[in-house]
Amino acid sequence: MSEIHDKVVIITGASSGLGEATARRLAKSGAKVMLAARREDRLVALRDAIVEQGGDAIYKVTDVTDREQMQALAQATLDAYDRIDVLVNNAGLMPLSPLDKLKVDEWDTMIDVNIRGVLYGIAAVLPTMRKQHAGHIINLSSVAGHKVFPSSAVYSATKYAVKAISEGLRQEGNGEIRSTNISPGAVATELPSTISDTDTAKNVDELYDMAIDPDAIARAVAFAIEQPADVDVNELIIRPSKQPL
Secondary structure, three states: OOOOOOOEEEEEOOOOHHHHHHHHHHHHOOOEEEEEEOOHHHHHHHHHHHHHOOOEEEEEEOOOOOHHHHHHHHHHHHHHHOOOOEEEEOOOOOOOOOHHHOOHHHHHHHHHHHHHHHHHHHHHHHHHHHHHOOEEEEEEOOHHHOOOOOOOHHHHHHHHHHHHHHHHHHHOOOOOEEEEEEEEOOEOOOHHHHOOOHHHHHHHHHHHHHOEOOHHHHHHHHHHHOOOOOOOOOEEEEOOOOOOO
């Protein structure tokens, strides 16, 4: 039986893209999944689809930038399943733009979602995982968290931060908390749709012509989770084979 079977997994940003693909794959492997995102209609549709296929899924509408909502998400998971085995910090935004465009509101939003959202997720589940003496936190960074390119300064800063947080968590895990940082390249999701700068959007659209299916990342998440408790998969970078960046 898979190590994933019966594990309780919270997935943020579960309404589409990587989050949705991960939820479907983990549920198929027997995980109990708590779906979290802001768009309730999509959460309901995904929950229903998983349940219809024999999986175990519930949902809670959650804004990751609201610490109280993240705490409520963790509590709702405990109320339903009595434990939290894995948190997949997947929610994120990518409104790329050159610094000269001064899209400060977009910078603030990226910082709130991509950094604070990850930290609020960790804060919500870490006490429970410590009490269990076991837990696994999987953070979604990006290839932009390893390399900066024109228009990515702020986005890359947030994803470098996610990588740093993941490493800090690994070092503080004390043999109990596993930490995995996954850095996708171009994946066919809604992420590029958050880019408001026309020139940047055009360049990204050209790059995303080679985008891979979200299930490629879902398989990586499953791989990290299904390892024995004494194995901690810390870093995965997953790109299209044709992607130069």
